Amino acid sequence: MMDHLILRVMIKLFFAPILLFALYVQFHGDYGPGGGFQAGVIFASAFILFALGFGLRTTQKAVPPSVLPYFMVTGLLLYAGTGVVTLFLGGNFLDYYVLAPNSHHNAGQHMGIFLVELGVGMAVFSSMLTIFYYFAGREPEISDEDW
Amino acid sequence: MNEPLQLISDFQPSANLMQFIEISILTLLLVVSIAMLRMRRLFGVVMLSGIYSFLSALFFVALDAVDVAFTEAAVGAGISTILMLSAMLLTARREKPFVPGHAFLALLVCVVVGGALVYATFDAPLYGDPMAPANAYVGQAYVDRMAVEISMPNIVTGVLASYRGYDTMGETAVIFTAALGVMLLLGLGSERGGRVVSDVPPEPEASPSSDSTAQNSTAQNSTGQKSPAPTANSPIGREDAP
Numbered sequence: 001m002m003d004h005l006i007l008r009v010m011i012k013l014f015f016a017p018i019l020l021f022a023l024y025v026q027f028h029g030d031y032g033p034g035g036g037f038q039a040g041v042i043f044a045s046a047f048i049l050f051a052l053g054f055g056l057r058t059t060q061k062a063v064p065p066s067v068l069p070y071f072m073v074t075g076l077l078l079y080a081g082t083g084v085v086t087l088f089l090g091g092n093f094l095d096y097y098v099l100a101p102n103s104h105h106n107a108g109q110h111m112g113i114f115l116v117e118l119g120v121g122m123a124v125f126s127s128m129l130t131i132f133y134y135f136a137g138r139e140p141e142i143s144d145e146d147w
Numbered sequence: 148m149n150e151p152l153q154l155i156s157d158f159q160p161s162a163n164l165m166q167f168i169e170i171s172i173l174t175l176l177l178v179v180s181i182a183m184l185r186m187r188r189l190f191g192v193v194m195l196s197g198i199y200s201f202l203s204a205l206f207f208v209a210l211d212a213v214d215v216a217f218t219e220a221a222v223g224a225g226i227s228t229i230l231m232l233s234a235m236l237l238t239a240r241r242e243k244p245f246v247p248g249h250a251f252l253a254l255l256v257c258v259v260v261g262g263a264l265v266y267a268t269f270d271a272p273l274y275g276d277p278m279a280p281a282n283a284y285v286g287q288a289y290v291d292r293m294a295v296e297i298s299m300p301n302i303v304t305g306v307l308a309s310y311r312g313y314d315t316m317g318e319t320a321v322i323f324t325a326a327l328g329v330m331l332l333l334g335l336g337s338e339r340g341g342r343v344v345s346d347v348p349p350e351p352e353a354s355p356s357s358d359s360t361a362q363n364s365t366a367q368n369s370t371g372q373k374s375p376a377p378t379a380n381s382p383i384g385r386e387d388a389p
Contacts, residue, residue, distance in 0.1 A: 025217075031300045033213040035307065037318075041221040048229055069330070076323050079316050094312040109297045113308040116315070123319050127326035128226055134333040135233035 004053065011053040018046035026121045030110065036117035040124025048132050056136050065133045068126040075123030082115045165209065166274075172206045187242045193231045200224035214303040 025032075026039030051059040083094040091098035096112025179202060183195045200223030207216035272279035289306055297305045307315050 029301065029304050033217050033301065033303070035214070035301075035304050038214075038217050038221050041218075041226055045221065045225045045229075048226075052229075072323050072326060076319055079319055083312075083316070094309075094316070096309060106296065106298045109305075109309055110299065112312075113297075113299070113304065116308050116312060117304070120315065120319050123323055127322045130326045131329045132226075132229060132233065134329050135230055135237075138233075138237055138333055 008053045011049055015046055015050055018049070019043060022046065026117065027114075029117055030113060036120030037124050039117075040121040040126075041128055043121070043125045044128035044132070047129055051132070051136065056133070060133065063129065065130065065137075068130045068133070071122050071126035072130070075119045075121070075126065078119030078122065079116050082112055082119070086112070169206065169209050172202055172209065176202050176206070187244075189235045189238075189240055189242060190232075192242075193228060193235060196231065197224045197228040200227070214301075 022039045022042035025034035025042060026036060029035035029039070047059055047063055050062075082096075086095050086098050087093055089098040094112070094116075096108045097106075098108065099111045100108035176199065179195055179199045183192050183199070186192050186195065200219055203223065204216040204220040207213070207219060272281075276282070289302060289310065293299065293302050293305050297309055299305045
């Protein structure tokens with residue numbers, strides 16, 4: 001198992017910074033470029049990179065495919081649930097002002113956008129990783145002469 | 148914004164370094180797409196489509212659309228390249244040879260549609276026009292109201308998540324549905340230990356004693372011991388595989 005040693009060392013080196021960058025994009029999307037969608041894709045791409053270097057089975061031990069649908073549903077429900085909460089607080093659907101009324105710096109908007117983007121990030125991350133798992137799991141792992 | 152909007156703009160584009168860079172990127176996009184058309188090896192086509200996405204992202208950066216460039220680089224060059232590679236492994240490695248026929252009809256359709264598109268560009272606002280409709284009406288309203296209503300520096304996030312939050316919820320549902328469809332169509336078998344779905348016909352001489360060893364032999368095939376059936380009919384490189 002000493003094939004692709006340099007690639008594997010580089011993947012190990014880059015794995016944590018990619019995850020960290022995805023979290024930065026997720027939670028800094030209000031101030032810089034980015035947001036939940038991009039963060040979810042980057043978060044999933046870290047695991048896909050790991051799967052390319054170390055094999056699908058190893059990755060599926062770390063992030064089992066059976067837990068990903070729960071993430072998908074939770075992300076979507078977090079988004080829709082934010083809208084339902086604003087409904088119950090007396091506003092329109094996804095009207096974030098009612099989350100923090102009487103705020104002078106639009107704290108309700110910030111809270112609502114934070115929750116909604118978190119939901120998008122979770123749903124996109126788990127969906128992308130699921131799609132990759134199911135596509136890559138159809139076929140035996142890529143051997144060297146196929147490239 | 149008290150002054151009335153100009154309907155007829157007197158904007159005159161001027162050549163500068165930025166436009167030179169943008170035209171260079173667009174030329175590279177054209178070159179890459181022609182190379183993709185000419186190439187028959189699907190691995191090269193997938194790699195070129197990744198390069199195409201990176202060039203598009205570069206072009207969006209040059210247009211100051213950083214969020215779109217970010218998405219293009221992450222999704223177009225990252226995820227979809229990987230997905231295309233995975234899909235390529237399910238089919239052949241090389242495109243089928245070109246079959247002549249209907250060439251005149253296809254050329255006619257291309258010329259007519261292309262001519263209509265070129266004709267439509269004559270009505271489009273000039274490149275970089277600050278009074279273009281995309282910059283003037285709704286876009287300007289978002290820029291003006293954003294600081295008061297949401298007070299968030301990134302206008303794109305505010306528009307996506309707050310002003311158009313309902314649309315973004317629909318997009319999230321679309322992605323959720325896409326993953327759900329992939330799970331249903333390409334299922335790996337039941338998560339609770341059901342039979343693994345495989346295109347490989349069962350080995351006649353293996354004679355598995357139980358279901359678990361049958362699964363193990365399928366898994367060991369995947370480590371490259373012998374060439375499995377779905378790729379054996381691909382035209383290149385599988386017959387001499389060890």
